[in-house]
Amino acid sequence: MHGYSSREAERLLDQAGALTELLHHDTQYAAAIVSIDISSESLAAARERTRSAGITNVVFQRADIYALPFAPESFDHVFACLYPLVRNAGFEHVHVSPRMVYVDATRPRLVESFTKKTFTAMVEGVGERARASGLIDEETWTRGIQDLYRTAERDGTFCYTFFKAVARKP
Numbered sequence: 001m002h003g004y005s006s007r008e009a010e011r012l013l014d015q016a017g018a019l020t021e022l023l024h025h026d027t028q029y030a031a032a033i034v035s036i037d038i039s040s041e042s043l044a045a046a047r048e049r050t051r052s053a054g055i056t057n058v059v060f061q062r063a064d065i066y067a068l069p070f071a072p073e074s075f076d077h078v079f080a081c082l083y084p085l086v087r088n089a090g091f092e093h094v095h096v097s098p099r100m101v102y103v104d105a106t107r108p109r110l111v112e113s114f115t116k117k118t119f120t121a122m123v124e125g126v127g128e129r130a131r132a133s134g135l136i137d138e139e140t141w142t143r144g145i146q147d148l149y150r151t152a153e154r155d156g157t158f159c160y161t162f163f164k165a166v167a168r169k170p
Contacts, residue, residue, distance in 0.1 A: 007121070007125060008125055010117075011117060011122055014113055014117035015118040015122075018109075018113035018117075018118055019101070022162075031057060032057050034058075034059050034070075035059070035060050035061070036061050036062070036063040037062065037063075038063065038064050043060045047060050073169070083096060083163065086167050087167075090170070091167035092168060094167040095167070096164070097163070097166075098161045098162070100159065100160070100161045100162075101159065101162070102159045103151075103158040104156070105156075114160075115158045116149075119158070120148045123145070127141055127145070
């Protein structure tokens with residue numbers, strides 16, 4: 001969605017570190033994990049990170065999320081960021097729970113790891129494409145980015161809500 005630049009890979013690592021507890025504190029991981037990505041470079045980097053961390057229960061496979069090479073009923077648990085993908089895959093009894101991130105100066109680790117290195121970096125990462133396609137002009141873009149950085153200052157606040165969906169096959 002946001003591309004495969006080295007900066008985007010760094011941003012995603014920051015996001016994972018900042019939000020693991022919030023998003024996955026109630027996730028029960030199966031014995032084996034299959035991790036897919038369309039980018040061979042991203043898979044190579046992920047393989048190296050898991051190897052360095054001593055993690056041995058992850059299998060990596062290059063695949064396109066819109067044309068998965070797995071037979072139906074291959075997995076017990078799937079993590080996907082988009083609710084429509086869960087419903088369109090035939091899942092029922094979808095339970096969605098909000099996961100709110102509230103950040104102010106009393107939480108300096110989140111100011112740095114989430115507000116600056118995750119959210120603001122994600123928005124900055126799409127700036128060139130947004131301006132080039134005419135979605136936003138340079139002045140408005142610059143003002144918006146300044147406003148995002150303002151939320152990370154001593155008297156700023158930032159609030160964002162993620163959603164986690166859990167569902168069952170019928």
